[in-house]
Amino acid sequence: MAYLGEGTTKLGFGLMRLPRLEDGSIDIPQVSQMVDEFLAAGGTYFDTAWAYGGSEEAIRQALVERHPRDGYTLATKNAAWLGPKDADEAKAQLEVSLERSGAGYFDYYLLHNLGAGRTAFFDRWGLWDWALEMRRQGKIRHLGFSFHDNAETLDRILAAHADDTEFVQLQINYADWEDGSVQSRRCWEVARSYDKPIVIMEPVKGGMLAAPPAPVEQILRAEEPDRSPVEWALRFAMNTEGLIACLSGMSSIEQMRDNLATLRRLSPLSEAELATLAAARERLAELIAVPCTGCHYCMEDCPVDMPISGIMESLNRAALYGDEKGKGNYGFATREGTKASDCIQCGQCEAACPQHIDIINQLEVAAGKFE
Ligand code: SF4
Ligand code: SF4
Missing domain, CATH: 3.20.20.100 (NADP-dependent oxidoreductase domain)
Known part of the structure; x- marks a missing residue:
């Protein structure tokens, strides 16, 4: 360089x-x-x-x-x-x-x-x-x-x-x-x-x-x-x-x-x-748990309006700063109602994610950890 x-x-x-x-x-x-x-x-x-x-x-x-x-x-x-x-x-x-x-x-x-x-x-x-x-x-x-x-x-x-x-x-x-x-x-x-x-x-x-x-x-x-x-x-x-x-x-x-x-x-x-x-x-x-940059491309067409980036951020907060921080963040991210466990696994979000994140698996992890 x-x-x-x-x-x-x-x-x-x-x-x-x-x-x-x-x-x-x-x-x-x-x-x-x-x-x-x-x-x-x-x-x-x-x-x-x-x-x-x-x-x-x-x-x-x-x-x-x-x-x-x-x-x-x-x-x-x-x-x-x-x-x-x-x-x-x-x-x-x-x-x-x-x-x-x-x-x-x-x-x-x-x-x-x-x-x-x-x-x-x-x-x-x-x-x-x-x-x-x-x-x-x-x-x-x-x-x-x-x-x-x-x-x-x-x-x-x-x-x-x-x-x-x-x-x-x-x-x-x-x-x-x-x-x-x-x-x-x-x-x-x-x-x-x-x-x-x-x-x-x-x-x-x-x-x-x-x-x-x-x-x-x-x-x-x-x-x-x-x-x-x-x-x-x-x-x-x-x-x-x-x-x-x-x-x-x-x-x-x-x-x-x-x-x-x-x-x-x-x-x-x-x-x-x-x-x-x-x-x-x-x-x-x-x-780091998930390499999410918060770009929101995955969320444009989600049929259940999943707050994906906020949930990914919750997983990272839990990994970096402890589960309590992650849980607090998760509560805020899902305040409008849709929870990680509401995912119907259609897969469109994974096709849109520029970071190639296994979003469906990560949502299952988040549901197990925070719900
Ligand atoms: S797989 Fe789940 S989070 Fe992704 S677009 Fe479909 S319903 Fe939404
Ligand atoms: S598209 Fe990928 S990197 Fe962007 S917010 Fe969604 S999960 Fe995060």
Whole structure:
């Protein structure tokens, strides 16, 4: 790896989990303040998606209507596998995204979450050729895709679309670097073997690496007492060669300021520090029960409205912090009525999960543990 050393300018503002008010609406004044501080720090890359409820409208109000269009880059994504019945409905997502955001064009347009059964939707409906035509028409500037599957599958997709793809968005963090399912390192190697630059997602693994369990934090603090866990995680991600941007899904102005402060003092990782992160990775793998990132893709079409991500989080809390914590979390996650034991085992959630989690088995574990 080669350190790029561009600190705050390589941070990408992930717009998936924006701050919300008590009535559930997005807190536009706070998002506007976050946008302003992000731009002032040299950040330029904003990442939304057709599938992120309310996010494209929020970015219109907080960014597009308040800043010159050439002062930032905006990415959004097409989720052909998430609801459309045919090619026309899938293609219509771009017009919806343009209308919601008011951006005029997208600097980066991604086919969202390729891998497993999701890839076929884009091929079957001719979305690659359509996206290239949209690029010729100027509605998008750069075409790429985000990806959740193994390195072999990534290689197959890139071999078929090497000329169409300008960049790839990958899940990269120190915990998943050698993970057998996510295969961060191997996926990065495949993408770079095709000379594709990288956008990183999940650098703190859905927040877990910002507050890792005590045995993992002890390993990091023993090496450098004053360096926070989130700084370790961001340094690892930023150390990745070929980086366009490293996305952080920021949910408050405080998180934004913490991230910017961390990146201002960013420094390359030494061999000793990489070894420390490898030790932290191994300890975390021993402790964690379920590698859920809380993305919610599994929950879109569940016939019983199972709160899957909350239940997976309960299992992790039990494993990391004790059964009592897990049980409390489970009670909160299932407060609207559906319990883990209500699963009818239809399997659609497992097909949608980018982390390949055996959700049905895990729900049985949760029912046995918490009900
Ligand atoms: S297997 Fe269970 S949790 Fe998954 S979608 Fe079906 S009913 Fe919902
Ligand atoms: S179980 Fe999988 S799809 Fe569902 S929230 Fe967790 S990581 Fe996302």
